[in-house]
Amino acid sequence: xxxxxxxxxVARRAFVPDWGARLAWAALAVYVVYATxxxxxxxxxVWRGLDNAGRFLARxxxxxxxxxxxxxxxxxxxxxxxIAVLATVIGVLLSLPLGLxxxxxxxxxxxxxxARALIAVLRSFHPVxxxxxxxxxxxxxxxxxxxxxxxxxxxxxxxxxxxxxxxxNPKQVEAVRATGAGFSNxxxxxxxxxxxxxxxGLSVYQFDSNLRNSTMxxxxxxxxxxxxxxxAYQRFDYDVVFTILIxxxxxxxxxxxxxxxxxxxxx
Amino acid sequence: xxxxxxxxxxxxxRTWVRFTPIERALRSIFYLICVAAVVWSLRTIxxxxxxxxxxxxxxxxxxxxxxxxxxxxxPEAVHHALIETFHIATLGTLLALLMAVPLSFxxxxxxxxxxxxxxxxxxxxxxSRSVNSLIWALLFxxxxxxxxxxxxxxxxxxxxxxxxxxxxxxxxxxxRGPVEALTAAGAPRSxxxxxxxxxxxxxxxxxxxxxxxxxxxRESAVLGLVGAGGIGVALDAALNNLYWDQVxxxxxxxxxxxxxxEVVTSAIRSRIIR
Numbered sequence: 001x002x003x004x005x006x007x008x009x010v011a012r013r014a015f016v017p018d019w020g021a022r023l024a025w026a027a028l029a030v031y032v033v034y035a036t037x038x039x040x041x042x043x044x045x046v047w048r049g050l051d052n053a054g055r056f057l058a059r060x061x062x063x064x065x066x067x068x069x070x071x072x073x074x075x076x077x078x079x080x081x082x083i084a085v086l087a088t089v090i091g092v093l094l095s096l097p098l099g100l101x102x103x104x105x106x107x108x109x110x111x112x113x114x115a116r117a118l119i120a121v122l123r124s125f126h127p128v129x130x131x132x133x134x135x136x137x138x139x140x141x142x143x144x145x146x147x148x149x150x151x152x153x154x155x156x157x158x159x160x161x162x163x164x165x166x167x168x169n170p171k172q173v174e175a176v177r178a179t180g181a182g183f184s185n186x187x188x189x190x191x192x193x194x195x196x197x198x199x200x201g202l203s204v205y206q207f208d209s210n211l212r213n214s215t216m217x218x219x220x221x222x223x224x225x226x227x228x229x230x231x232a233y234q235r236f237d238y239d240v241v242f243t244i245l246i247x248x249x250x251x252x253x254x255x256x257x258x259x260x261x262x263x264x265x266x267x
Numbered sequence: 268x269x270x271x272x273x274x275x276x277x278x279x280x281r282t283w284v285r286f287t288p289i290e291r292a293l294r295s296i297f298y299l300i301c302v303a304a305v306v307w308s309l310r311t312i313x314x315x316x317x318x319x320x321x322x323x324x325x326x327x328x329x330x331x332x333x334x335x336x337x338x339x340x341x342p343e344a345v346h347h348a349l350i351e352t353f354h355i356a357t358l359g360t361l362l363a364l365l366m367a368v369p370l371s372f373x374x375x376x377x378x379x380x381x382x383x384x385x386x387x388x389x390x391x392x393x394x395s396r397s398v399n400s401l402i403w404a405l406l407f408x409x410x411x412x413x414x415x416x417x418x419x420x421x422x423x424x425x426x427x428x429x430x431x432x433x434x435x436x437x438x439x440x441x442x443r444g445p446v447e448a449l450t451a452a453g454a455p456r457s458x459x460x461x462x463x464x465x466x467x468x469x470x471x472x473x474x475x476x477x478x479x480x481x482x483x484x485r486e487s488a489v490l491g492l493v494g495a496g497g498i499g500v501a502l503d504a505a506l507n508n509l510y511w512d513q514v515x516x517x518x519x520x521x522x523x524x525x526x527x528x529e530v531v532t533s534a535i536r537s538r539i540i541r
Binding site: 046079193 | 290297304318325329350351354355394397399412415488489492506525526
């Protein structure tokens with residue numbers, strides 16, 4: 001009896017309009033119009049830009065393949081690769097203890113709180129901004145880039161590794177503990193076998209991300225291909241820019257293929 | 268007479284091995300590659316040791332110059348730039364969503380059973396993701412000139428691949444039931460999208476939108492270094508003038524904004540998803 005009116009309304013209208021959601025969409029539309037206005041974005045400007053784009057693309061072709069330019073690009077790319085390798089390996093090794101310390105099911109509350117706060121601080125800045133600070137601290141060059149990317153590796157791998165450790169099965173840990181194993185043996189026999197594959201996956205993903213960013217830290221003096229890229233760009237040598245971009249993209253795609261293989265091996 | 272069966276030969280002690288020999292060999296190769304890469308990098312990377320000796324001194328100097336912050340700089344230049352950064356990140360994310368959703372339907376193999384179109388959409392996603400947002404910014408500054416428009420476009424183009432990859436995977440996992448029911452009832456294609464696919468993929472859509480917005484707030488802070496508008500422009504100017512007290516203020520402001528974004532996104536996430 002009581003439910004009948006409700007059932008009748010449901011029958012009349014299969015899809016009830018959600019006024020709250022509609023209001024939110026309308027607010028969003030108002031915001032878009034307002035924000036576009038404050039940024040001085042107009043259709044006319046976009047139109048003029050498309051005109052420019054044609055000329056810009058025309059200047060990029062054909063890519064510059066002069067020998068001296070290629071030599072410069074090669075040394076920059078090699079340095080970017082070195083930065084990515086060193087930052088990933090050092091950062092990943094350091095984020096292993098950091099992630100374990102941040103995991104609430106393994107460490108003490110105070111320690112995990114401190115580790116989480118550290119991770120939050122490390123994650124909050126873009127690697128290029130961190131690189132600015134390290135360039136001031138240790139001078140221009142690859143070292144600043146390596147240190148900056150170590151920071152972002154610690155932030156990313158540390159955070160996600162802690163989550164992986166928190167999600168693991170506690171039974172195996174308890175079983176190892178029950179045999180009287182010490183803390184280090186609990187880690188090696190109880191924790192690591194469960195989380196190691198995901199840890200490698202995270203590290204490999206971070207290597208890809210570090211490689212992308214290692215091509216960028218050069219803009220602020222952190223070494224790698226970024227500096228030649230930015231110089232060529234400021235000199236309007238768009239054909240050199242295009243060569244560098246092709247090489248960067250090819251390198252990144254190669255590394256993604258490599259990391260997909262690594263992930264398969266460790267699954 | 269009892270039939271004495273000869274005692275079964277004691278089985279050879281079995282050793283349990285977790286991985287097959289091939290797995291172990293592949294893993295060893297991976298470790299070998301890692302070690303080789305590290306050794307190669309360490310031996311050939313150029314580090315100037317002289318710079319390292321005074322690193323502690325330089326770091327102390329850095330913080331001495333940063334503190335106290337130049338608070339007067341905030342109303343003068345930082346506030347406006349901060350609002351601009353926020354708009355760049357938000358508009359860029361919205362534009363990316365606008366472009367990524369149709370492409371995701373194109374990429375989802377259950378919605379578009381055309382391998383060529385799937386591959387085309389995947390190609391767009393991959394090329395969007397493999398170019399760093401700063402490189403996108405360089406390209407768009409060359410096209411649109413310095414300013415926020417270039418920033419919005421670079422954020423949008425960088426985000427398409429990320430959003431598209433995750434959202435198209437969510438679309439492919441949609442249960443066929445409601446879609447088939449709507450098809451059988453003669454619903455037009457637009458209604459199948461709105462009432463069949465969308466309700467099932469909506470949680471994934473909101474979670475990827477929020478995640479990308481959070482990332483974009485961080486990314487848009489650096490776009491100004493190459494002239495694409497936002498707080499990075501103020502940062503670049505302060506750095507070039509060596510006004511470290513202004514740099515310190517800007518970094519502190521970015522830190523606060525990023526923390527606030529994280530709080531806001533996690534609050535929204537727990538309210539509208541789940």
